[in-house]
Every structure is written in structure tokens, then in C-alpha cells.
Amino acid sequence: MTKAPLYLLAGIAANLSAQEAKRWNIVHIMSDDHSYQAISAYGHALSRQARTDNIDRLAEQGTLFRRAYVENSLSTPSRACLMTGLYSHQNGQRRLDEGIDSTITFVSEMLQTAGYETAIMGKWHMRCEPKGFDQYHILEDQGEYYRPRFRSPESGVKYIPEEGYVTDLITDHAIQFLEQRDKSRPFALFVHHKAPHRNWMPPTRFLDLYEDVEFPLPATFYDRYETRGNAAHAQEMSIEKNMKLHYDLKTDVRRGEQNHLGRMTEEQKKKWWDTVAPRNEAFEKQNPTGDELVRWKFQRYIRDYMRCIHAIDEQVGRLLDYLEKNGLMDNTLIVYTSDQGFYMGEHGWFDKRFMYEESFRTPLIVYAPDARRARESQALVQNIDFAPTYLDIAGIEKPQEMVGRSLLPVLQKGKQPKDWRKYIYYHYYDFPAVHHVSRHDGVSDGRYKLIHFYGPEGTYDELYDLRKDPNELNNVISEDKYRGHRERLQKQLVAFRAEQNVDEW
Ligand code: SGN
Numbered sequence: 001m002t003k004a005p006l007y008l009l010a011g012i013a014a015n016l017s018a019q020e021a022k023r024w025n026i027v028h029i030m031s032d033d034h035s036y037q038a039i040s041a042y043g044h045a046l047s048r049q050a051r052t053d054n055i056d057r058l059a060e061q062g063t064l065f066r067r068a069y070v071e072n073s074l075s076t077p078s079r080a081c082l083m084t085g086l087y088s089h090q091n092g093q094r095r096l097d098e099g100i101d102s103t104i105t106f107v108s109e110m111l112q113t114a115g116y117e118t119a120i121m122g123k124w125h126m127r128c129e130p131k132g133f134d135q136y137h138i139l140e141d142q143g144e145y146y147r148p149r150f151r152s153p154e155s156g157v158k159y160i161p162e163e164g165y166v167t168d169l170i171t172d173h174a175i176q177f178l179e180q181r182d183k184s185r186p187f188a189l190f191v192h193h194k195a196p197h198r199n200w201m202p203p204t205r206f207l208d209l210y211e212d213v214e215f216p217l218p219a220t221f222y223d224r225y226e227t228r229g230n231a232a233h234a235q236e237m238s239i240e241k242n243m244k245l246h247y248d249l250k251t252d253v254r255r256g257e258q259n260h261l262g263r264m265t266e267e268q269k270k271k272w273w274d275t276v277a278p279r280n281e282a283f284e285k286q287n288p289t290g291d292e293l294v295r296w297k298f299q300r301y302i303r304d305y306m307r308c309i310h311a312i313d314e315q316v317g318r319l320l321d322y323l324e325k326n327g328l329m330d331n332t333l334i335v336y337t338s339d340q341g342f343y344m345g346e347h348g349w350f351d352k353r354f355m356y357e358e359s360f361r362t363p364l365i366v367y368a369p370d371a372r373r374a375r376e377s378q379a380l381v382q383n384i385d386f387a388p389t390y391l392d393i394a395g396i397e398k399p400q401e402m403v404g405r406s407l408l409p410v411l412q413k414g415k416q417p418k419d420w421r422k423y424i425y426y427h428y429y430d431f432p433a434v435h436h437v438s439r440h441d442g443v444s445d446g447r448y449k450l451i452h453f454y455g456p457e458g459t460y461d462e463l464y465d466l467r468k469d470p471n472e473l474n475n476v477i478s479e480d481k482y483r484g485h486r487e488r489l490q491k492q493l494v495a496f497r498a499e500q501n502v503d504e505w
Pocket residue numbers: 032033073074075076096142197198199351352434435
């Protein structure tokens with residue numbers, strides 16, 4: 001390989017020589033709160049009953065990451081990580097509503113400088129203007145499922161409602177961008193779905209789906225957190241206690257009008273009522289209580305969630321069809337991921353935030369045009385790796401402060417670098433806040449995980465052996481035989497905080 005001349009390497013946008021850089025197009029598809037348990041390629045019991053054939057299709061042609069993680073399991077922090085390639089304490093977006101340092105150069109800006117045509121369609125969510133995008137159609141805040149409002153460079157600061165269902169509309173905008181783009185340049189397209197975010201509103205065409213399916217309860221559904229510290233007990237994300245019948249599960253006729261049917265057309269409302277009202281009447285008549293009610297809530301939650309996923313999967317298929325038909329599979333890297341994982345009833349929960357596996361891990365499938373791909377990867381990868389990967393593709397030298405690494409070698413069979421990271425760092429800050437999850441940071445080596453909880457509700461550590469206890473029911477922090485691992489991980493955590501200038505824990 002020829003090295004780029006020195007004068008080209010100066011500054012952030014230093015381009016490598018054209019032969020060295022792949023200069024592939026980039027399609028980053030990211031849904032909101034999509035758990036790996038709900039992607040059939042991951043083989044979880046839940047998704048066996050609700051397959052995701054199109055996402056699986058991508059997995060069949062690409063690399064499925066079994067140990068992909070986020071750094072801070074919440075929307076805005078995860079998106080800030082993606083855009084800056086920096087951890088939350090470096091980019092400023094620690095909590096859901098606490099602002100990002102918008103003076104940082106975003107990966108979209110760097111790609112644009114390097115000649116890419118750039119676009120983002122869907123959920124943006126950060127408390128700053130989209131930067132570095134030639135085109136965008138972004139939702140307001142969390143966005144709406146029906147008749148969502150979007151703004152674009154043409155509409156300025158004004159959000160304009162568009163008739164239809166959010167997942168379809170975001171895909172429409174993505175395809176429109178692909179149709180109208182400048183075909184002489186590479187492109188980077190971010191497709192950021194709102195679904196399946198709470199309150200899990202499916203499109204009316206899928207309301208009948210899965211109604212006869214009984215989804216399996218996870219093994220930890222009745223977890224009582226016996227070996228765990230205060231945070232697991234004090235959280236407010238329990239299906240039993242915190243999931244609302246009217247708002248989340250749409251059981252009430254009058255409130256339904258205001259809460260979730262308000263943005264529908266008359267036709268959509270009619271379809272909704274014709275389908276859902278008889279179910280609600282049956283529920284009222286049955287009037288379940290106690291455990292029967294909790295199990296009823298679980299079923300309705302998962303059915304609606306999976307219906308939203310079915311629409312995502314359908315629209316991912318539409319986008320893949322477009323890329324295939326237009327000969328773009330040979331020069332486009334395609335990512336499918338989520339802004340974080342989600343609890344599908346594990347530990348009795350919905351939502352995310354904790355460093356426990358279901359919300360620490362995030363689905364990640366990467367398709368690259370290279371033929372010698374790894375079908376699966378166990379490498380520890382994290383959302384700070386997206387920016388370095390995209391810069392690598394574009395031939396831009398990674399800024400020094402980005403500690404993430406390009407995933408390109410990992411995608412190739414047998415090519416995972418020997419010095420690949422051995423530990424992953426996590427830090428959750430959003431307390432006090434909705435769902436009441438204490439602040440914590442921690443490290444994991446993929447087998448052992450140390451979590452350090454801190455703040456007004458107590459400071460203590462938890463330790464898990466994921467091989468012996470994959471469901472994290474057994475905190476072994478005080479067990480003598482784990483002393484070695486505890487000390488090793490504690491040392492790693494301390495070293496990481498010092499190296500990376502983490503300023504609270
Ligand atoms: C909203 C949700 C919460 C969710 C946060 C963060 N409540 O506040 O359940 O945890 O967003 O989600 S809702 O009633 O408005 O749906 S995130 O994906 O944006 O991080």
C-alpha cells in the first residue's frame with residue numbers, strides 16, 4: 001500500500017490516497033430501543049415467534065456482532081457518541097436532556113469535508129442543530145408515530161406534519177435522498193427510526209399480527225433481585241408496577257382518543273377501533289388481577305412492540321431492495337443497529353439504562369462489500385467505534401481524542417487485530433430521572449462484569465460471571481473465589497477513569 005504524502009495528512013480531514021481508502025457509501029440504519037432479543041438472527045426465544053426476515057437477510061450477507069455495546073444506554077447520549085465518536089463525559093451529553101458540546105466536529109461534517117453527500121432521516125433528538133448534513137428530514141424530539149412532523153433544510157425551524165406512519169415515511173425520505181443524490185459522489189445516509197420506542201404504536205396494517213401468539217416469559221420475569229444492591233430494587237421500570245394500562249397498553253377508550261389516536265386519520269381510527277376495541281372489552285370483562293394481569297400486560301406489550309418491529313423489518317427490506325436493484329451492494333457498507341438495547345420483560349422490566357446485559361448490549365449487524373467476511377464476531381465493540389469506522393472508509397485520519405477503532409478489520413474473517421480491546425467501559429448518569437435508575441459506571445471483559453453504583457441512593461459494587469450466570473441473577477462481589485476477578489476489574493476501572501479523565505463516579 002502506498003502511503004499518502006505528508007502534506008495530505010495534516011489536519012482533521014487529511015485524506016489517505018484514493019487507493020487506500022474504500023470510499024464506500026455508508027448506510028447507517030438505527031432504530032430506537034430495538035433489543036437483540038427481537039431480531040431472529042440472534043436466535044432468542046422471543047424472536048422465534050416473530051421473525052425479522054429482512055434484517056436477517058442483512059445478517060446472512062454481513063457480520064453479526066454478539067458483543068456490541070453502548071457506552072450510556074439512552075437515546076441522546078448514544079446519538080452523541082455516534083456523531084462525535086466520543087464518550088459521554090467527553091461530548092457533554094451525559095443525561096437525556098443535558099446538552100451536547102456542539103462545538104465538537106461531528107463525523108457527518110468530516111465526511112462532508114471529504115466529499116461525501118450526507119443525509120439524516122428520522123430521529124435526531126439531540127439538543128443542537130443537525131450539523132454536516134446536505135439533506136435531512138428530522139422528527140421533533142421523540143417524534144410521533146402517526147402523521148409525524150418533520151423539518152428539513154427547506155422548512156427551516158418549522159415542523160410540518162406528513163400523512164402516514166413514521167417508519168414508512170422515514171424510509172420514503174431515505175429512498176428519495178438516494179434517488180436525488182449526486183451520483184458522482186459517495187454518500188453517507190443515516191436512517192434513524194423512531195420505532196419501536198415507547199408507547200409501541202404499530203401501523204394499523206399490522207394490528208392483527210401475533211394476536212394468537214403467546215410469547216414466552218423470560219426466565220427472569222419474576223426476579224426479586226435477591227443478591228443485588230438498592231438500584232435494582234428501587235428502579236421504576238417494572239411491567240407490573242410502572243407500565244401503564246391506558247398509556248402504554250392502550251386499554252381505555254376515552255383517554256385513547258387523546259393519547260394515541262389523536263394523530264390518526266378517520267380511516268386509521270376506525271381500523272384501530274374495529275380491531276382493538278373488542279380486545280379491550282374482553283380484557284375488561286375478564287378483569288384479570290395479580291399475576292394474571294402482569295402476564296396479560298407482558299403479552300400486550302410484546303405484541304405491540306413486535307408489530308412495530310415487523311414494520312421496521314419490512315421497511316429495512318424495502319431499503320435493501322432499493323440498494324440491490326440499483327447496484328449499490330458492491331460499494332456500500334450497511335449497518336443495522338439500535339440506539340441501545342431494551343428489556344423485554346427480563347427482570348420484570350421494560351426500558352433500558354442499566355449495565356445489565358439486555359440494555360448494555362445492542363444489536364449490531366454490519367454488511368461490507370468485501371467477500372472474506374466473518375459471519376459472526378465475538379469482538380468487544382462499542383458505539384464509539386462507528387465514527388472511526390466511517391472515517392476509515394472515507395480515508396480520513398481519526399482525531400486523536402477518539403479512542404474507538406475502525407471495525408473494518410474485524411469484519412474480515414480471521415483479521416481481528418491482536419491488540420483489540422479487552423475491556424468495555426460503561427457509564428450511566430441520568431439520575432434523578434424517569435425510571436429511577438441510579439448512576440453507575442463499570443467495565444466488562446465479556447465474561448466478567450463489574451458495576452459500580454453511586455449517588456444519593458448508595459455507593460456499592462456488583463460483580464457477575466456471565467458464563468456461569470448469563471441472566472445476572474447472582475451478584476458474586478463478596479464471594480472469596482471471585483476476589484481475583486473483582487480486583488482485576490476494579491483496577492481496570494480505576495485505570496480507565498484516570499486515562500480518560502472521567503470526572504465523577
Ligand atoms: C421517554 C419515555 C421513557 C424513556 C425515555 C428515554 N417515556 O421519556 O420511558 O425511558 O423517553 O428514551 S414516554 O412516556 O415519553 O414514552 S430514549 O430512547 O429517548 O432514551
